[in-house]
Amino acid sequence: MSTGERLKEIKKELDLTAAKLAERINIPARTIGSYERDEAPPNQKFLNALVEKLHINVNWFLTGQGAKFLEDSVLIDEDCYHIPVRDGVTASMGFGVTVYDETQTAVYAISKKLAKDLGINKNRTEMIFAQGDSMLPTIEGGDSLLVDLSKTKIHDGKIYCVRIDGQLYAKRLQKIPPTTIRVVSDNEKYRSFEVDLSKNIDFDFEVIGEVCWWGRVAR
Numbered sequence: 196m197s198t199g200e201r202l203k204e205i206k207k208e209l210d211l212t213a214a215k216l217a218e219r220i221n222i223p224a225r226t227i228g229s230y231e232r233d234e235a236p237p238n239q240k241f242l243n244a245l246v247e248k249l250h251i252n253v254n255w256f257l258t259g260q261g262a263k264f265l266e267d268s269v270l271i272d273e274d275c276y277h278i279p280v281r282d283g284v285t286a287s288m289g290f291g292v293t294v295y296d297e298t299q300t301a302v303y304a305i306s307k308k309l310a311k312d313l314g315i316n317k318n319r320t321e322m323i324f325a326q327g328d329s330m331l332p333t334i335e336g337g338d339s340l341l342v343d344l345s346k347t348k349i350h351d352g353k354i355y356c357v358r359i360d361g362q363l364y365a366k367r368l369q370k371i372p373p374t375t376i377r378v379v380s381d382n383e384k385y386r387s388f389e390v391d392l393s394k395n396i397d398f399d400f401e402v403i404g405e406v407c408w409w410g411r412v413a414r
Contacts, residue, residue: 199233201256205249208263220244265318275304276317278341284323286340286356286365286406305341313407319345323356325365325409329380330354334365338411346405349376354406360398365406 196204206216213231217224222241229235237256245251250265265279280303303322310317325338333354334340342356349355351370356363357378369377374393380386390400 196259197233198237198256199231201259202227202231205245205251205256205263209249220248274308275306276310278303278305278317278320278322280322284321284363285326286323286342286363287325287327287329303339309408313341315341315343315407316345319343319404320407323363329382329385330365330367331382333381334409335411338409340365340406341408342404343407344404346407347402349402350405354409356403356406358399358401358403363403368402 205211206213209216211219213224213227216222217227220241222244226241230237230241242253242256245256246253246265252261252263252265254261255263310320320341320343323340323342325334325340326336328336340356349368349370352367354365354367357366357368358364359378364378367379367381369379371377371389375389375391377387377389390396392400
């Protein structure tokens with residue numbers, strides 16, 4: 196089955212016309228038509244919209260493998276949750292990483308107990324990867340980062356994935372009342388800097404989510 200045929204299957208199951216689907220995911224109807232006819236490969240914006248708006252499992256859409264809907268694949272067994280892994284997404288701990296590919300590439304099994312202990316939202320948590328050395332010794336390049344996208348409210352001293360001028364970083368954030376945030380690297384050779392959210396800053400700044408857990412394979 197092709198991606199075009201799977202797209203038709205999604206429309207049928209959700210009882211959506213091409214026009215209604217286009218409106219729901221904010222993609223032109225003509226683009227959806229070309230995808231249905233397999234005239235062009237789906238682009239990243241479309242894949243992201245399937246996940247964010249319809250909760251479609253991208254692995255299923257691209258390969259036919261796994262559950263069709265992410266909700267159906269949340270539970271692996273009675274003891275674990277299914278967390279999306281985005282191998283192409285890295286959060287730098289140095290000079291920044293521009294994200295080019297946010298496709299879900301795998302899944303990560305996390306126990307229900309650990310998820311509860313971490314307080315993560317199982318439907319809004321993803322695994323990405325660290326790069327660089329600015330968070331040493333806390334986080335090393337290559338470490339796995341579990342990021343809860345629902346946690347964007349800053350709690351003083353916690354580590355977050357942040358976007359600065361279109362690039363992703365893993366940084367510790369400190370609150371300086373009333374409206375200033377200090378962006379801190381655990382590695383002392385990197386300087387911290389401050390962002391006053393009450394002012395019109397001349398660069399893009401957004402908290403993507405809290406880094407709730409990190410780990411590494413022994414090496």
